[in-house]
Amino acid sequence: MKNKTLILDCDGVLYPATDLTLADFIAAMKKTFHQDVKVSADVQKQISEETLAQKHLGMYNYIKAVCNKTGYGFSNFCERMISYVDYSKISPDVRLGKMLLTTAQNYDTVILTNSHILHLDKVLQRRFNKSVFDMESSNIRCFDIQALERNGVFHPKQEDKALSLFADRIGKLPQDCVLIDDTQRNLDAAQKIGMQTVLINEDFTLKQYLWQLQNSNINNRTKSGRENG
Secondary structure, rough: OOOOOEEEEEEEEOOOOOOOOHHHHHHHHHHHHHHOOOOHHHHHHHHHHHHHOOOOOHHHHHHHHHHHOOOOOOOHHHHHHHHHHOOOHHOOOOHHHHHHHHHOOOEEEEEEEEOOHHHHHHHHHHHHHOOOOHHOOOOOEEEOOOHHHOOOOOOOOOHHHHHHHHHOOOOHHHHEEEEEEEOOHHHHHHHHOOOOOOOOOOOOHHHHHHHHHHHHHHHHHHHHHHOOO
């Protein structure tokens, strides 16, 4: 386990999925379409049907297609959409943030979100009082959906291809990675390519998992010390 790379999801792992739901993000996306892009419902529907027919999964492939169609900048869209999300709904947990930083001292740790890096930054600041920059300065690398892009298409984590792409991106073999996620289909995709997986939910939280890791590390060091003595 010592040489494994921990790949943490964001939503539902770093914070409870009940704090911010998919409905919150869909509402923010629709508000951006209406107030900023000013794209009609008919055009939205047409583009949605086209992306589904092409099997381009996920919200951000849809957003990118709308931006390509209208000439609205993708990064600008994401920034506006995220500004409409109420991140104060996320409950702070500074202790969990400290546990995560401690874990990164012993394990290669990355965060991978199917969303945008600005969203991850908002989550980290609200939940842990840390930014993406703070995390990366503490050896926790942060990646968003753009790390899963190939030939102009985003490949969210539920695709087998996505996690293979990501493992290659960070210079790891799939079998040397552990995906920590709250979505079973993402875990299923990870298992297909040889990754170990951990399901996070109300019964087994990230805090519980990190506590197990840290105690395992302490026990191993104690055992090693006794053997060496």
